[in-house]
Amino acid sequence: MRYADRMNQLGTETAFEVLAKARALEAQGRSIVHLEIGEPDFDTPASIRAAAARALDEGFTHYGPSAGLPEVREAIAAFITRDRGLKTAPDQVVVTPGGKPVLTFAIMACVNPGDEVIVPNPGFPIYESVVRFIGAKPVPMVLREDRGFRVGAEDLEPLLTPKTRMVVLNSPHNPTGSVLTPKDLDEIAALLRDREIFVLSDEIYSKILYDGVHESIATRPGMAEKTILLDGFSKTYAMTGWRLGYGIMNPTLAKHVARLATNVYSCATSFVQRAAIVALGGAQSEVGSMVTEFHRRRDEIVQGLNAIPGIRCLKPAGAFYVFPNIQALQMTSADAERILLEEAGVAALSGTAFGSHGEGYMRFSYANSVENIREALRRIGAWVQSQIRAAR
Ligand SMILES: Cc1ncc(COP(=O)(O)O)c(C=O)c1O
Incomplete structure (x- = not known):
């Protein structure tokens, strides 16, 4: 065959x-x-497990909307608004089975074959995999040990071309554990603000932080419209096997991503989504x-x-x-x-x-x-x- x-x-x-x-x-x-x-x-914390069991008993065993249950989108929007200081409305939230679909769908929805996507190298291998899969070109942005494995505007600027369609940032970073500073984010945002380039900001390790602060590039002036913020429950709440994540993006892109979800898996598991409300509210x-x-x-x-x-x-x-x-x-x-x-x-x-x-x-x-x-x-x-x- x-x-x-x-x-x-x-x-x-x-x-x-x-x-x-x-x-x-x-x-x-x-x-x-x-x-x-x-x-x-x-x-996984007991309160979250109990919430999922309760949701099963309450009948959350059916299909839901592809972008996520309305009350869950609302809870995530409220969480991102208070946690990141990023004013977020429920129509900017797409709830997904794990964080991975956010990155795959964002790339599928924003990048054409032949476009260039700047990806961290070393970096999470799935970015490059998906970029190649859709016929686009991954452009490595090298993370160097002598720079503490951080990247800044000076690393990014020489890589930008008229074909650059997206830049992937990942902080805290897999595999190096580096964290971008507020100044790094200011400088990268200033470089990208007036360009028609999306930023996929993979913040799945946002809460696993020992030194410094975690901020999202989406909070910088002009960046909310062009940033796809990826986060989820896998790492923060020890929920890898539950498969639950989300993306925050502009409402037009959120509709595209939800349509991809309709085509691929219909919706994230309903009773798992209900447990997410308890996770965001209570398991800190x-x-x-x-x-x-x-x-x-x-x-x-x-x-x-x-x-x-x-x-x-x-x-x-x-x-x-x-x-x-x-x-x-x-x-x-x-x-x-x-x-x-x-x-x-x-x-x-x-x-x-x-x-x-x-x-x-x-x-x-x-x-x-x-x-x-x-x-x-x-x-x-x-x-x-x-x-x-x-x-x-
Ligand atoms: C950098 C990064 N992004 C995204 C993911 C995907 O997370 P999830 O299990 O929620 O799909 C991982 C998981 O290892 C990761 O390391």
Whole structure:
């Protein structure tokens, strides 16, 4: 059988492949520490689970409007208005199964084949995948370690061409954990304000923040109209498997995105949407404890990695990833990923899973217990020592 040519353009997320390999090794009796998965290891707060159960009993088991249940769109609009200081109306909200459809649909609705989309590199691989899939060209915006993996107007300006249709920003950032400062956002906004370019602002880690502040570029003068703000429940409320996210965008684009939803999945799950109202209104103390615990783990893993010869690791300000430099180990990141898993029993991702500019780096997710993080550090340390001995 022949399949459509466009499938050759579609990428993937290798985290799921590494997870499958790690599980296969575990099935053979091997012990693996999982630092590959990008999801909180906490349970969804009890109040949210109870709200979903209640909604099931109340009959929220039917189709709803493609843009989301009206009361949920209202709750999200109120939340974004108070949390980001961005005046948002319900007709600017589209509720989606996870944050991912927001980015896929925004790109489909705004970008033509042949257009250029500026994407962070290293960055979440799905941006580039979708851009290629629709026949557009991803233009890498390089995040450099010596700039703390942040990007600013000076990185963006040389990449702009008459074909640039969209710029993707992601702060806090996957995989580096960098956070754009208010000044970075001011300067990027000033550069884009008078151009007909959309900004996809992926803010899915907005609440997983240790240093600095999170602001949305949509709050800058002239930017609300052209920004698609992506956020959701997966990371903030440990709800990855529930599949619930949302986009904030201008009402015309919201209609386009809702029409794409009608064509693909009709609507986000109704009883899950109802639980979102409780999440936004009431589960903030659980979010606070989760972030406090992530903070402790961040400090532990950064300190532990920097104590290993040949590894250098910046301290990220947000998300739950570290992106250490392993260039001194003198192997490719893909080899390090494979050998760490097979020989050291630590599942992690090659920096190149996030684009070519991730070469020389690894991504470790610290969404795992301190005990497991310490065990992973012990295994990585022992493996590096054995490499050094072998090289002598
Ligand atoms: C940067 C980034 N954006 C979006 C998503 C998608 O989140 P969701 O699970 O809500 O679809 C992820 C998930 O890993 C992510 O890391």
